Amino acid sequence: MLRPLVAVLLALSIHGTCFGWGADGHKIIGAIAAASLSKETAKAISDLIGEETLADACCWADEIKSDKSYDWAKSLHYINAPRGAQSIDMKRDGAGGEQIVTAIATNLATLKDASQPKAKRVEALKFLLHFVGDIHQPLHVSYKEDLGGNKLTVQSFGKKSNLHKVFDTDLIQRRLRDTKGGWAVMSADLRQAITDEQRKQWLANLDALAWANESLVITIQLYKQPPADLKVDTAYYKQWSPVVNERLQMAGVRLGALLNDAFQTNAPAKKPA
């Protein structure tokens, strides 16, 4: 029985190196999205990624971070804004090269383009799955000088952590400690709690720049109200875990819609001109 052990080791290594939602966060988003796919979209995705689940495929872009041939993709997981900015200005903040906002558009375009080689479309799909998650993690739209909260050291439930990791992992792990069944149960619980009204509201804007701006608004609040004495405790968890949960829900709902849309618009494109 090697596979479970390998899976555990892999999960640990992902946690250790992750700069986005931790693996659990990405899987929660992937499973919420997977539940909303049309039959046609689900088939198109399994034609690309085979037996791998959407939840697992969401983590790929973090797993390749140790592969030097993918160093070019490291800056695609986030976007920075200057302190004091109330919204992202793409001319100012996006000009230094590709970042998460344009990476979502670029990979979506490649995925939709059936004339692209399959391997390129698979890679584009896996980047897209991951970046739609990351852009909903507030601290992926943050400040360069403290690396999106990575430099803000805090004590998190008695252990050394940082603000970025608190939102990637610690607040989710805290909830998982209280519930049985791990990320899959948490994902199902979050998905079932989504109301029609929320779904409608979240889908009103399928624009990565708008998602980044939502994250920035939260980030501004996070810096205005840092954890008291830089200690993340139950009170901080109670204050911010509803925000984390909602960002996971929003990312999952929007990812599902984006994928359904991507594979629907494929069909008319194949019609002869």
Ligand SMILES: [Zn+2]
């Ligand atoms: Zn990431």
